[in-house]
Amino acid sequence: MADVAHATGVSSMTVSRAFKDDASVSKQTRDRIREAADALGYVIDSTASGLSSRKTGFVAVIIPSVSNANFADTLRGLTEGLRETNLQILLGYSDYDVKEEERLVELFLRRRPEAVIVTGGTHTDRCRRFLVNAGVPVVEMWDLPHEPIDQVIGFSNAQAGRLMVQHFVERGYERIGFIGGDTSRDARGADRRAGFLQALCDSGLEATRLVAFGTPPITMREGARAMKQMLSQWPNTQAVMCVSDLSAFGAMTECQRSGLRVPEDMAIGGFGSYDLSEHAIPAITTIDVGARNIGRQAAMRIVALLSSTSQGNWEPMQIEPELIVRHSS
Amino acid sequence: MADVAHATGVSSMTVSRAFKDDASVSKQTRDRIREAADALGYVIDSTASGLSSRKTGFVAVIIPSVSNANFADTLRGLTEGLRETNLQILLGYSDYDVKEEERLVELFLRRRPEAVIVTGGTHTDRCRRFLVNAGVPVVEMWDLPHEPIDQVIGFSNAQAGRLMVQHFVERGYERIGFIGGDTSRDARGADRRAGFLQALCDSGLEATRLVAFGTPPITMREGARAMKQMLSQWPNTQAVMCVSDLSAFGAMTECQRSGLRVPEDMAIGGFGSYDLSEHAIPAITTIDVGARNIGRQAAMRIVALLSSTSQGNWEPMQIEPELIVRHSS
DNA sequence: TTGAAAGCGTTACCAA
DNA sequence: TTGGTAACGCTTTCAA
Numbered sequence A, B: 001m002a003d004v005a006h007a008t009g010v011s012s013m014t015v016s017r018a019f020k021d022d023a024s025v026s027k028q029t030r031d032r033i034r035e036a037a038d039a040l041g042y043v044i045d046s047t048a049s050g051l052s053s054r055k056t057g058f059v060a061v062i063i064p065s066v067s068n069a070n071f072a073d074t075l076r077g078l079t080e081g082l083r084e085t086n087l088q089i090l091l092g093y094s095d096y097d098v099k100e101e102e103r104l105v106e107l108f109l110r111r112r113p114e115a116v117i118v119t120g121g122t123h124t125d126r127c128r129r130f131l132v133n134a135g136v137p138v139v140e141m142w143d144l145p146h147e148p149i150d151q152v153i154g155f156s157n158a159q160a161g162r163l164m165v166q167h168f169v170e171r172g173y174e175r176i177g178f179i180g181g182d183t184s185r186d187a188r189g190a191d192r193r194a195g196f197l198q199a200l201c202d203s204g205l206e207a208t209r210l211v212a213f214g215t216p217p218i219t220m221r222e223g224a225r226a227m228k229q230m231l232s233q234w235p236n237t238q239a240v241m242c243v244s245d246l247s248a249f250g251a252m253t254e255c256q257r258s259g260l261r262v263p264e265d266m267a268i269g270g271f272g273s274y275d276l277s278e279h280a281i282p283a284i285t286t287i288d289v290g291a292r293n294i295g296r297q298a299a300m301r302i303v304a305l306l307s308s309t310s311q312g313n314w315e316p317m318q319i320e321p322e323l324i325v326r327h328s329s
Numbered sequence C: 001t002t003g004a005a006a007g008c009g010t011t012a013c014c015a016a
Numbered sequence D: 001t002t003g004g005t006a007a008c009g010c011t012t013t014c015a016a
Helices: A002-008 A012-018 A027-040 A046-053 A069-082 A098-109 A125-132 A157-170 A187-202 A220-233 A245-257 A275-279 A291-307 B002-008 B012-018 B027-040 B046-053 B069-082 B098-109 B125-132 B157-170 B187-202 B220-233 B245-257 B275-279 B291-307
Strands: A058-063 A088-093 A115-119 A138-141 A151-155 A176-180 A210-212 A239-242 A267-269 A286-288 A317-319 A322-324 B058-063 B088-093 B115-119 B138-141 B151-155 B176-180 B210-212 B239-242 B267-269 B286-288 B317-319 B322-324
Touching: A002 A012, A002 A027, A012 A027, A046 B046, A058 A069, A058 A098, A069 A088, A069 A291, A088 A098, A088 B088, A098 A115, A098 A125, A115 A291, A138 A291, A151 A157, A151 A291, A157 A176, A157 A187, A157 A239, A157 A267, A157 A286, A157 A322, A176 A187, A176 A220, A176 A245, A210 A220, A220 A239, A220 A245, A220 B275, A239 A245, A245 A267, A245 A275, A245 B275, A275 B220, A275 B245, A291 A317, B002 B012, B002 B027, B012 B027, B058 B069, B058 B098, B069 B088, B069 B291, B088 B098, B098 B115, B098 B125, B115 B291, B138 B291, B151 B157, B151 B291, B157 B176, B157 B187, B157 B239, B157 B267, B157 B286, B157 B322, B176 B187, B176 B220, B176 B245, B210 B220, B220 B239, B220 B245, B239 B245, B245 B267, B245 B275, B291 B317
Parallel strands: A058 A088, A058 A115, A115 A138, A138 A151, A151 A317, A176 A210, A176 A239, A239 A267, B058 B088, B058 B115, B115 B138, B138 B151, B151 B317, B176 B210, B176 B239, B239 B267
Antiparallel strands: A286 A322, B286 B322
């Protein structure tokens, strides 16, 4: 920076200002400075400016997985929402593991982010302590935690399970099953299952047809194998909700390989509103939670919190899951 | 840090060392320091340490999209490869836009990353200048650029196109088409198409059945619409290569809706070895480039370059695309 | 609109 | 194994 200042015949202070959009520098000097910088190949050092100004421009974001279209959409919404600000995303994925989440939170906090966004409301104790003491806004998304740390942009996963049961019941199905992964790791999947079970009970239906197969997030293959198990254990099942559209697609292909017609012999519902479920034949009934919108809302709230002087108490934003009925059910 | 030093009765220098793994501090003092830090809620500030040590621990990574399973896999490979190092990924996605890539590179360079990884060999002039002058290792992956900036971990997209043609020809197909997006933005897709065309010419076959539909990356829907167009324009087409598995799946569903049997009436090939193409019915013939491995290799090379004293000239690493034959062709 | 001086929180370097 | 001192490259603050 001193070099650029020298080359332009101004002080380094002026150079610094020339790189801040709002600062008061005459347009003429600013242009001269920028030119000189380009010629010298000078790029401003955010490490130093961050240290000095105590604003790193980072927003730490932790999602369970990037290989999941839903979280990828949320990330897209976040990126869009932060686009016009000078905030940059520091992304990590936890592989659906709270211990890994803790590791990432600790790592990211060292970078002094101006906000932290995590997925879900389930954390290790140590992680929660980190987040509480972070001293910056924290957003928990994709869930409605009982004891929120700070901000919440989410929906009820149990409600998603209930919605699908309600739909099946309206269609007249009575022997209804659920396919998901081993329940320990994926708290949101477990919530969907819990809502599913409760809704069955509320409807006075038998709630025993549960297949848990594979480590969350379960794949198409695991969905297929789970359906195989469902069919052998409870052959007269009429409808199955799957914890995600991917497993629903796998389950459907298994039915088709077994010569079952969907939905005549077996109705199928998924979750997540993937492109796939729209284009599969038959198209798969699913639940849309507006993943991209969740990201956008989280970004908007962060921006609002960081700019407003009044750090007023914001209410949790509750998003309504929406059932999308398609031919598979 | 001064607080922690005070609380422990040592100098801040010792506290600093207690947080570096290799440093020489007696185990006893280190434990005391860590304890005190935990109690005080102290988290080390990488911004300051980065400034002082000139090591930020960042690796800037730019991929076209996170919503693409292939790049998500590469990212996974990168993460795995950097896991045991103290390097952190600074991720950006360019939306298949070189101008956006330029913006990201400039932004990221301010963070003083220790290495930069970009996707493909096509950049704006200004972006290329940034990368050349970055003063850190640069990896171009997913392609074999004619004039590499520095390191290369990639494969020939043209070769991927040729492989599929070769396979179709062996199967006895003669009227072969290609479905992709508008060619301007996706250089790698365009390369695959170029290889496809060249292979057709080499085999003495007509190379006119080309449908370009939608902005890359094209979706299932666009694949379906492109197939519709293909069928109306060249109804006697026997086989179609699609620029990706997603579009291949869309194209296949279009055939099925039109009452065509796959592969008897229309053979289909994709690219990318998505889970989907394995589980679709029929399963889709595709090309695997080992996306995750590309990431892992890129990570390994970065680590090697950053640790070795001999910054010797490394050869481009050329990966061989592999044809995976399935029932759709 | 510009400049000078004093940090920001850490580590490199040298000394004990 | 530990401590003191001087940066690291910027921005804040105050003054002109």
